[in-house]
Amino acid sequence: MAPTPAFSAITLPHALPLDSGEVLEGVQIAFETYGELAADKGNAILLCHALTGDQFVASEHPITGKPGWWERMVGPGKPIDTGRFHVICANVIGSCMGSTGPASEGPEGKPHAMAFPVITIRDMVRGLIGLLDVLGIERLHAVVGGSMGGMQALSLAANFPERAERVLAIATTARHSAQNIAFHEVGRQAIMADPAWADGEYYASGITPDAGLAVARMAAHITYLSEEGLTEKFGRRLQDRTEKGFGFDADFQVESYLRYQGSGFTRRFDANSYLYITRAMDYFDIAEEHGGLLADAFAGTTSRFCLVSFDSDWLYPTAESRHVVHALNAAGAPVSFVELSAPFGHDSFLLEVPALDRVVKGFLE
Amino acid sequence: MSVLQNSALRPDLAVILDHIAHGSRALDVGCGDGVLMAALRDEKQVDARGIEIDGACVERCVARGLSVVQGDADRDLTFYPDGAFDYAILSQTLQTAARPDRIMQELLRVGRRAFVSFPNFAYWRMRKALLLGGRMPVTRHLPVTWYETQNIHHVTVKDFEALANDLGITISNRWFFTNQREISASGANWRAEYALFEVGR
Numbered sequence: 367m368a369p370t371p372a373f374s375a376i377t378l379p380h381a382l383p384l385d386s387g388e389v390l391e392g393v394q395i396a397f398e399t400y401g402e403l404a405a406d407k408g409n410a411i412l413l414c415h416a417l418t419g420d421q422f423v424a425s426e427h428p429i430t431g432k433p434g435w436w437e438r439m440v441g442p443g444k445p446i447d448t449g450r451f452h453v454i455c456a457n458v459i460g461s462c463m464g465s466t467g468p469a470s471e472g473p474e475g476k477p478h479a480m481a482f483p484v485i486t487i488r489d490m491v492r493g494l495i496g497l498l499d500v501l502g503i504e505r506l507h508a509v510v511g512g513s514m515g516g517m518q519a520l521s522l523a524a525n526f527p528e529r530a531e532r533v534l535a536i537a538t539t540a541r542h543s544a545q546n547i548a549f550h551e552v553g554r555q556a557i558m559a560d561p562a563w564a565d566g567e568y569y570a571s572g573i574t575p576d577a578g579l580a581v582a583r584m585a586a587h588i589t590y591l592s593e594e595g596l597t598e599k600f601g602r603r604l605q606d607r608t609e610k611g612f613g614f615d616a617d618f619q620v621e622s623y624l625r626y627q628g629s630g631f632t633r634r635f636d637a638n639s640y641l642y643i644t645r646a647m648d649y650f651d652i653a654e655e656h657g658g659l660l661a662d663a664f665a666g667t668t669s670r671f672c673l674v675s676f677d678s679d680w681l682y683p684t685a686e687s688r689h690v691v692h693a694l695n696a697a698g699a700p701v702s703f704v705e706l707s708a709p710f711g712h713d714s715f716l717l718e719v720p721a722l723d724r725v726v727k728g729f730l731e
Numbered sequence: 732m733s734v735l736q737n738s739a740l741r742p743d744l745a746v747i748l749d750h751i752a753h754g755s756r757a758l759d760v761g762c763g764d765g766v767l768m769a770a771l772r773d774e775k776q777v778d779a780r781g782i783e784i785d786g787a788c789v790e791r792c793v794a795r796g797l798s799v800v801q802g803d804a805d806r807d808l809t810f811y812p813d814g815a816f817d818y819a820i821l822s823q824t825l826q827t828a829a830r831p832d833r834i835m836q837e838l839l840r841v842g843r844r845a846f847v848s849f850p851n852f853a854y855w856r857m858r859k860a861l862l863l864g865g866r867m868p869v870t871r872h873l874p875v876t877w878y879e880t881q882n883i884h885h886v887t888v889k890d891f892e893a894l895a896n897d898l899g900i901t902i903s904n905r906w907f908f909t910n911q912r913e914i915s916a917s918g919a920n921w922r923a924e925y926a927l928f929e930v931g932r
Contacts, residue, residue: 670798672793688802691800691802691810692807692810695800695810695811695812695815696810696811696812698812698815700778700780700798701780701798701800702789702792702793702797702798702799702800703789703799703800703801703802704786704789704790704793704799704801705786705801706786706790707786721786721787721790724790724793724794725790725793725794727794728793728794728795728796729793729794729796731796
């Protein structure tokens with residue numbers, strides 16, 4: 367990881383109780399905002415980022431220099447119109463872009479590393495609510511998120527039902543399936559098998575488990591795409607050569623692409639954060655938190671909900687969204703749901719899908 | 732003959748709008764692009780929800796600020812709790828259902844009352860086309876050929892009344908339409924292009 371740049375952040379005035387029973391003191395939440403907050407503070411939209419995302423949703427990333435991860439969705443005149451709405455996007459706890467996580471300094475003046483407590487999606491949401499409290503925002507116009515961000519949006523609706531008027535959850539689920547957990551376990555094992563991981567105590571040495579983290583990213587990245595998308599983009603085409611090399615270089619374009627994705631990722635993400643955040647996602651099960659019945663999680667909600675899935679998403683397939691929709695119906699909540707057709711797999715929510723723009727814009731107005 | 736107050740709506744939808752109580756809860760099954768739901772919301776402050784199978788229609792509904800779930804009426808009504816709605820609406824969809832009898836029972840499980848409209852396959856022009864032409868009719872109201880139509884159960888006014896009787900469903904109101912106008916009930920099984928029934932238990 368590159369040296370950490372300075373972030374806009376607040377420190378929570380209260381200790382943060384965690385699902386594990388542990389308590390985090392002096393929690394820092396790094397965040398970005400876009401658009402003006404109305405005088406009555408009624409136009410705030412909380413945007414929740416995905417596993418490896420961060421608060422730079424619509425502004426240049428300070429490490430990579432790349433545009434924000436949802437630049438196409440968030441901005442003046444865009445579906446999430448910063449001319450009308452005050453958009454807040456925070457780095458979740460456990461992550462590594464300025465919010466408290468395994469890489470941030472612990473009580474003894476050195477990084478927490480694996481002494482950082484295991485967190486959950488609900489703990490992340492508690493951190494976000496803490497931020498809203500500091501900002502004086504009682505009720506959000508909407509909470510919006512895709513993938514892990516959608517989990518946070520649903521968790522916020524279930525645990526803090528009075529805090530959001532609208533809940534927009536895209537390409538997500540109310541619980542991680544065995545298959546989801548399995549893919550994450552492959553990533554974690556890749557990191558922990560890297561000698562440079564050193565039981566998580568790599569911060570002082572400056573030698574980071576990049577090989578393991580890159581493999582974790584490569585494995586996960588495959589789950590974000592669709593077979594159709596991969597075939598269309600790469601097929602079996604060779605990279606920079608006309609014949610197979612009969613070796614283990616990246617002969618195929620798809621190999622070269624994954625290696626590129628993996629190496630780019632290690633420059634901006636902390637391996638221990640990857641362990642903690644994937645664990646949080648694997649533990650995620652809203653029904654379990656509410657006595658086993660998902661509908662009970664949403665009983666008495668006053669929010670309007672909209673769920674969106676993509677027909678090519680096999681990480682969080684449409685059935686997962688339907689499961690949530692049926693629970694919301696049973697709870698009597700106003701809910702919309704649409705399965706959009708897109709070729710990009712799970713990543714569709716980040717890419718050019720004009721129908722998603724229309725749904726997002728329509729739902730937020 | 733009642734005066735249709737909302738001329739922008741198809742006549743059966745206008746009648747439904749007229750007969751739904753202000754501020755009630757309604758589920759529109761097969762709601763299309765949400766034209767009735769929007770009218771119910773805007774003119775009667777109805778808490779309207781929809782189910783629609785076509786994704787493009789759902790997208791338009793969501794963009795209008797309506798609460799619509801993409802789903803299949805044959806399968807997804809079971810996920811709605813008993814008595815969740817004052818009214819369930821099934822407009823021009825009964826004839827596309829896999830099991831119209833089950834849909835009727837589901838409608839009156841989730842709704843206290845239901846409005847059901849459908850094309851009347853005993854309409855004289857349809858009879859004539861089949862009798863004289865010997866081919867499945869293609870009419871103004873049913874403009875699609877037999878092999879690409881969504882209609883899989885061809886129901887008539889008399890059939891529907893018999894089904895209601897079989898299922899112990901009470902018909903409290905009935906309206907008949909031809910040429911986008913309401914017509915009298917006499918000889919409706921011959922004369923009506925389509926029909927609308929209000930039913931309850």
